Amino acid sequence: MAQIFSYILHKDGVVDDTALELAAAAKKIDAGATPNAIVVGSGDSLDAVCNEMVASYGEVWKVANDAITYPDAEMIRKLLVNILPADSILLFAHEHLGMDLAPGLSVKMDSAFVSDVVDVEGADGATLKLVRQEFGGAVSAHVTCDASQGAVMTMRPGAFAADESKGAGGQVVDKSAEAGDLAVNRKFLEIVEAEAGDVDITKSEVLVSCGRGIEDEENLEIAFDLAKAMGADVSCSRPIVDAKWLPKARQVGTSGQTVKPKVYLACGISGSFQHMGGIKGNPFIVAINKNPKAPIFQVADVGVVDDMLDFLPELTEKIEEL
Amino acid sequence: MEILVCVKRVPDTSENEIELNGAGNDIDRDDLVYSVNEWDNYAVEEALQIVDKVGGGVTVISVGDDESEEVLRREMAMGADKGILLSDDAFEETDGRGIAAVLKAAVDKGNYDLILTGAQADDGAAQVGGMLAAMMDVPFASLVNTIEVDGDKLKIGREIEGGNQEMHEISMPCVLSIQTGINEPRYVGIRGIRKVASVEIPTMGAADLGVDAAAVAARVKRADYFLPDLGEGAEILEGDTDEIIEKLIELLKAKGGLK
Ligand SMILES: Cc1cc2nc3c(=O)[nH]c(=O)nc-3n(C[C@H](O)[C@H](O)[C@H](O)COP(=O)(O)OP(=O)(O)OC[C@H]3O[C@@H](n4cnc5c(N)ncnc54)[C@H](O)[C@@H]3O)c2cc1C
Numbered sequence: 001m002a003q004i005f006s007y008i009l010h011k012d013g014v015v016d017d018t019a020l021e022l023a024a025a026a027k028k029i030d031a032g033a034t035p036n037a038i039v040v041g042s043g044d045s046l047d048a049v050c051n052e053m054v055a056s057y058g059e060v061w062k063v064a065n066d067a068i069t070y071p072d073a074e075m076i077r078k079l080l081v082n083i084l085p086a087d088s089i090l091l092f093a094h095e096h097l098g099m100d101l102a103p104g105l106s107v108k109m110d111s112a113f114v115s116d117v118v119d120v121e122g123a124d125g126a127t128l129k130l131v132r133q134e135f136g137g138a139v140s141a142h143v144t145c146d147a148s149q150g151a152v153m154t155m156r157p158g159a160f161a162a163d164e165s166k167g168a169g170g171q172v173v174d175k176s177a178e179a180g181d182l183a184v185n186r187k188f189l190e191i192v193e194a195e196a197g198d199v200d201i202t203k204s205e206v207l208v209s210c211g212r213g214i215e216d217e218e219n220l221e222i223a224f225d226l227a228k229a230m231g232a233d234v235s236c237s238r239p240i241v242d243a244k245w246l247p248k249a250r251q252v253g254t255s256g257q258t259v260k261p262k263v264y265l266a267c268g269i270s271g272s273f274q275h276m277g278g279i280k281g282n283p284f285i286v287a288i289n290k291n292p293k294a295p296i297f298q299v300a301d302v303g304v305v306d307d308m309l310d311f312l313p314e315l316t317e318k319i320e321e322l
Numbered sequence: 323m324e325i326l327v328c329v330k331r332v333p334d335t336s337e338n339e340i341e342l343n344g345a346g347n348d349i350d351r352d353d354l355v356y357s358v359n360e361w362d363n364y365a366v367e368e369a370l371q372i373v374d375k376v377g378g379g380v381t382v383i384s385v386g387d388d389e390s391e392e393v394l395r396r397e398m399a400m401g402a403d404k405g406i407l408l409s410d411d412a413f414e415e416t417d418g419r420g421i422a423a424v425l426k427a428a429v430d431k432g433n434y435d436l437i438l439t440g441a442q443a444d445d446g447a448a449q450v451g452g453m454l455a456a457m458m459d460v461p462f463a464s465l466v467n468t469i470e471v472d473g474d475k476l477k478i479g480r481e482i483e484g485g486n487q488e489m490h491e492i493s494m495p496c497v498l499s500i501q502t503g504i505n506e507p508r509y510v511g512i513r514g515i516r517k518v519a520s521v522e523i524p525t526m527g528a529a530d531l532g533v534d535a536a537a538v539a540a541r542v543k544r545a546d547y548f549l550p551d552l553g554e555g556a557e558i559l560e561g562d563t564d565e566i567i568e569k570l571i572e573l574l575k576a577k578g579g580l581k
Contacts, residue, residue, distance in 0.1 A: 074461055096482045099441075100464045103452030106419070112541035113419060115447045134445045134547070135333070138340040139349060142545040149541075185493040186461040189477070194485030206579050212336060230574070231581030242503035248485045255481050255501075263579030270335075284577040286570065287556055291339055296556075302573060303556035304566055311563065318567045319580065 001123065002150060004035040004089045005061070007080075008053060009071075009097065013045030015052055018093035018155070020162035023056045025091055025155050027163060028120035029128060034058035034168060035091075038084075040076055042069045047172075055166040064176045073100035074184040081108045082180035087150040089128075094154035095254065102154050111150035114143060118159040123147075136272050137295040156273060157254075197249020199233050206232035206263045209252055211275075212239045213268015213289065213308050220245060222312045223267065229319040235259065237269050253278035267308045271296030288312070323378035323471070323494075325369040326434040327402070328425055328451075329362040331386050331393040332444035347546040358393045361440025363400075365500040367507040368469060369438055370401045376471050379403045381432070385413055385424050391523055398521065399514035400507070410527035412538055420538035422453035427531035429458060436476070437497045441465050451499035461492050464499045 006022035008015060019037070026035035037057035039050050046064055053060045063083065068075055076097075084090070086109060092098035094116045106113035118140070119131035126148035132141050145151055201207060208227040214220060220234075227234045234250065241251045252259050253275045260281035267288045269275060276299060279285070287300035290307045297303045304311060333340065337355040342348070358366075369380045381404040382397040384390045394405035408424050416424075429437065439451035441464060448464065455462030467487065468479035474494055479487040481501050492498075528538070559566045574580050 073464075077456075096465055096480065096488075099448050100452070100462070100480070103418075103449040104456035104462055107422070107453050107456035112417075113449055113453070114542050115449055131550070132446070135335055135340040135349070136446070138335070139342060139547045140550045141547050144543050144545055146541040184461060185496070186463060187491045189489040189491060191482075192479065192487040192489060194487075206581070230579060232579070238502065244506065251485065254483060256485055258484070263574060263577050265579075284573075284579065285556075286573075286579075292558070293339060293341065297558070298552045298555040300556035302570070303558045304570065305558060306563070306566075314563055315567050315570065318571060322571070322580075 001030050001033065001126070002087045002089050002147065003085060004029060004033055004091065005084065006035055006037050006057065006091045007098075008037050008039045008049065009093055009095075010039065010041065010045075010049045013048045015049055016093065017162065018095075018157050019053065020056055020164060021157065021160040022091045022093065022155060024160045024163035025117070025120055028160070029089065029123055034170070036061060038063070038080070040065070040068055040071070040079065042066045050172045054168065054170040054172060056163060056168050056170075058168055058170045060170055060172045061175045062172050063179055064174075065179050065182070067182055070188050071097055072184075072186070072188045073097055074186045075182045077101050077105045077108065078182050078184065079179050080105060083175050083178045084109070086110070087148075089147055089150065090152045092152070092154045094156050098154040102152050106152035109150055109152065111152050112145050112147055113152050114145050115154045116156050117153050118156045136270055138293070158273070158277065194248060197247050199250070201233055201235045201250055201252070201259050202257050204233040204235070204259065204261050206230055207235045207252075207259060207261045208232045208265045208267065209235040209237065209269060210240060210267045210308070211237035211269030214240065215309065217243070217245045219309060222309065222316070226312050226316045226319075229316045232265070237275050266296055266300065267312060269296055270294050271299055323372060323376050323435045324433060325373060325378065325380050325436045325438065326429065326432065327362065327365050327369050327380060327382050327397070328437070328439040329366065329382050329384050329393055329397055330359045330440070330443045331356050331384065331390045332359045335444070342547060342549060346548065349547055356389070358396055359440050359443040361442060361500060361502055363397070363507045364502050364504050365438040365440050366397045366400055366402060367505045368500055371505060372436070372469065372471060381406060383408065383425065383428060385409070385421050394523055395515060395518050395521075396510055398518040399510045405521070405523040407523055407525045408531065409525050412528045412533070412535065415540055416538040417540040417542040418447050418449040419453055420540060422450050422457055423537040424531065424533055425450065425454050426457040427533050428526065429454070431531075435494045437495070439497065439499045441499045441501045448499070451497050455497035458495070458497065461496045462498070463490060463492055463496070465501045466498045467501045467504045469498070
C-alpha cells in the first residue's frame with residue numbers, strides 16, 4: 001500500500017491532540033505501516049515539534065519556511081503538492097485548516113477525497129472502508145474509497161483513540177529545500193480575537209444550554225428562569241447565535257467556547273460533534289429532547305424525552321419550591 | 323460583480339427525524355420534507371447584499387434532479403436574477419469531486435467574479451467549494467463569515483476556533499464557502515415564490531456541459547446507512563412529569579447541579 005502521511009497541527013511548539021489520533025487512524029488503514037508525519041512552520045519551535053513526533057512516526061518530514069509562520073492553507077497546499085509522492089494517503093484533522101486545505105489538495109494530487117471520517121474498518125487492496133456520519137450525526141454511513149491513485153482524508157478530532165505507544169523510533173527528514181514556489185493569491189492579514197461576553201461560560205460550574213429546540217427568541221426566558229433557580233448560567237448551540245438571539249460568547253462548541261462545567265443541561269440540542277467538542281472535563285450531561293432518537297442521548301448520562309418548552313418551566317417551579 | 327452561488331436541495335433536518343428504512347440500509351425517504359441547504363441560503367443572502375452595494379447580478383445553480391428547481395426558485399424569490407439546473411442521469415451516482423467537475427464545466431460557460439458555496443451540506447462533507455476552486459485554479463477560503471469588497475479584491479474573515487477570525491485579502495475570481503451566521507437571510511413569502519414561478523430555468527446535461535463519464539466516475543461511494551452500536555447511552559428517566567422531575571432533582575443535587 002501507498003505511504004501514509006499525517007499533517008501535524010501545532011501552535012507555539014505545542015503539538016495538537018490530533019497528531020496521535022492520526023497515527024492511530026493510519027494504523028487502522030494499514031496495521032503494518034509505519035506512518036510518516038509532515039511538520040510545516042518556522043522558527044525554533046518547529047524542531048521541538050519534529051523531535052516529539054519521531055516517537056510516533058517513521059519519517060518526520062520537516063519543512064521550515066518563513067513564509068508559513070502562520071499556517072495558511074493556500075500556501076501549504078502548494079507546498080504539499082510539490083513535496084509529496086502522488087499516490088500517498090494523506091490524513092488531516094477535520095477542523096478549520098483541514099477544511100480549507102484538503103478538498104483542493106485532493107484535486108491537485110488527483111486523489112480521492114473523504115472528509116470527516118469517524119472510523120476506519122480496514123482496506124481491501126487499494127479500497128479503503130471508512131465510516132462517516134450524515135444529517136448532523138443522525139445516521140452513520142459505510143463509505144468505500146478507491147485510493148489506487150492516492151487519497152486525501154480528514155479525520156474527526158476525538159474519533160480515534162490516540163496512539164500513545166511512542167515506539168516508532170523515527171527520524172526527522174528535512175524537506176525544506178523542496179518546498180518550491182509558494183506564491184498564492186490570498187494573503188493572510190491577522191487574527192481577530194473573539195469579543196468577551198457578559199458572562200464567562202468557560203468558568204461556569206452549571207450550564208443550562210439551549211439549542212434550536214427553543215424555537216423562538218421569546219422562549220429564551222424559560223432557560224434563564226431555570227438557570228436562575230439552579231444557580232447556573234445560560235449557554236447555547238450555534239443556531240441560537242446565528243439567529244442573533246444570544247451573543248457568540250455564549251456558544252459552546254468547536255467554533256465557540258470550550259466549557260468545563262460539573263453539570264450540563266442540553267435542552268433542545270441534537271448533539272452534533274461540533275457542539276459536543278466544546279464540552280470538556282466529563283461533566284454530568286442531562287439531555288432534554290423531544291426526539292428519543294436524537295444523537296445527544298448517546299452521549300448524555302441522563303435523558304428526558306419531552307418538549308423542553310413544557311418541561312423546563314415545570315422543572316424551574318419544582319426547584320424554586322425546594 | 324457577477325456572483326454564482328451553488329445550492330443544494332436537502333432533507334430539512336429540523337422538519338424531519340432522519341431514520342433508517344425497514345431494511346436498515348438507507349434512510350427512510352418517504353414523506354421527507356426538503357429545503358435549501360441552510361449554509362447555501364446564507365451564501366445567497368450574502369451575494370444579494372454584495373450586489374446591492376456594488377452592483378452586478380446573482381445566479382444560483384444546482385446539480386440535482388427536476389425537484390431541485392423548487393430550491394432554485396426559492397432562492398430566486400429571495401432576489402437572485404437567474405437560476406441554472408445541471409441535471410443528468412450520469413450525475414446521480416457521482417461523488418463530491420464529480421459534482422465539482424460538473425459545476426466547473428458550468429462556470430466555464432459564464433463569466434463570474436465570485437463563486438459562493440455553503441460551507442457544507444447534509445452529508446457534512448464540506449468539499450465541493452475547495453475542489454471547484456482547485457479545478458478552476460483560483461484562490462479559495464472556507465468557513466467565511468465576513469466579506470468586504472475592496473476594488474478587485476475582497477477582505478474576508480474565516481471562522482476558526484473559539485470564535486476567533488482569520489482575516490485574509492483574496493483576489494478575484496475566487497471561490498468562498500460560507501459559514502452560517504454571516505448575515506440574516508431574508509424571509510421568502512408565498513408571494514415572492516409566485517412571482518418567479520414561471521421564470522424559465524435552463525437545464526443543462528452532461529452533453530451540453532461537455533462532461534464525460536470519466537469526470538463523474540465516483541471514487542468515493544456510500545455503501546449503506548446504519549446506526550452504530552454505541553453502548554448504553556443515556557439513562558432515560560421514565561414516569562410522569564412529576565416523577566421525572568423528582569428523579570432529576572435528586573440527580574442534580576448529587577452531581578452539584580443545584581446551588
Ligand atoms: C465548521 C463548523 C463549526 C461549527 N461549530 C459549532 C459550535 O461551535 N457549536 C455548535 O453548537 N454548533 C456548531 N456547528 C453547527 C453544528 O454542526 C450543528 O448544526 C448545531 O450544533 C446544531 O445545533 P442544535 O443542536 O441546537 O440544532 P439541531 O441540530 O437542529 O437540533 C435541535 C434539537 O432540538 C430538538 N427539539 C426541537 N424542538 C424541541 C422541543 N420543543 N423540545 C425539546 N427538544 C426539541 C430536536 O429534536 C433536535 O434534536 C458548527 C458547524 C460547522 C460546519
